[in-house]
Amino acid sequence: MSEPEQTPESDPARPERKTGTRKALLQAALTLVGEGRSFTSLGLREIARQADVVPNAFYRHFRNTDELGLELVEEVGITLRRLLREARRIDVSKGSILRRSVRVYLDYVKANRLLFQFISTERSGGSRILRLAIRTDVTHFTNEMAQDIRALGRFADLPTMRLQMVCGLIVMTMLAAATDILDLPPGQPLLENEMEENFVLQLQVILLGGAHWREQAG
Template identity: 55%
Template sequence: MSRKTTTTRRTGSLDRMREGRSQRRPTRERLMESALQLVGQGRGFGSLGLREVTREAGVVPTAFYRHFRDMEDLGMALVEEGGLTLRRLLREARRGDLPAEDIIRHSVNTYVAYLHANRLQMLFVAGERLGGPRPIREAIRREVAHFAEDMTQDLRGLNILPHLPRETLRMVCDLVVSTMLNAASEILDLQEIDAKREAELVAGLVDQLRLIFLGAAAWRVGD
């Protein structure tokens, strides 16, 4: 038997093994990943059809309805599940006896690592945040509000900016979350590994957040 034939057979066996593992994954997970794969090809989520997603996932269309009411329901699930994971990671990053500036840097590093590990999901959020179907935009706004509320609670617990009333502290956190979301698009737009450019973007994001907190530290209600 030739080496080429042996290699071909091994490659075929590996492909079948990968396909088998894919088929064993829960259908709900495969549907969500398939939608993200299509979005990663430059498609807007609103342009995706149910049959297209089920074909990509390798399931029949009727299987879709055992997990989602419609495509918008699938989109909202993508937003909510990603949001829960990232919120947990950022809350962990804010815990511990770290100076405020170190908390900012640690949170940004955690956030950027999440962007890389969940690139397709964050491309989806970035694309749908302003131009997606209304239910998905509303789901994203809810997650953004959860992020800001979590941060408000954590900063109050860490006694950071204690002179600010809660509603003003929440406004600061809204601004922080919006700044981080805006930075996501620029980081994700890097077409290839560019450590120098990414380091510049991360440093710029840290500086923007520091500036927000420095301004908030000097803020006096009623001035």
């Protein structure tokens, strides 16, 4: 008996190949950014060539380069929020939540250099669509941090709006620190420890200010 003809839809390996192509396109864009290219200057044909796929394959996954960029922004936001949420929920007897969160963040930035190079450049320039997406993600990050701090019983007397402002300052400090982390020379543990300690102190100052905040009358 002859084998039934296999159509593209019935090919069991097709979903895996589609996922592989999508990842290849995302990585190709990041690789080009890592070579000093502005993301907004990239064309879909160039990204497809870097990913070693035909240009039509790009359209099977993304309508345009902005849509590809939006997925990169989402990837950073979802993964980083999950990692920091886990760090904040570990038993406090195992060490400072703040210091542990800083270490998680430093390790994540170092392990995802190209992603953060992309975020750092697109946050202040380039596509308005991506700037707004990053700004929206920062807002989600800030609100979630405020909710977690409330759940931990911290800053109980601080109005919600002020707590969100404190968390916003923390997030902005984290984004600013990413550039310093990316510029850190490899194999320099003393410099890295100094940077980590300075980062912790900056966040402690913000939290201390939040803890002593008093609303001014009239």
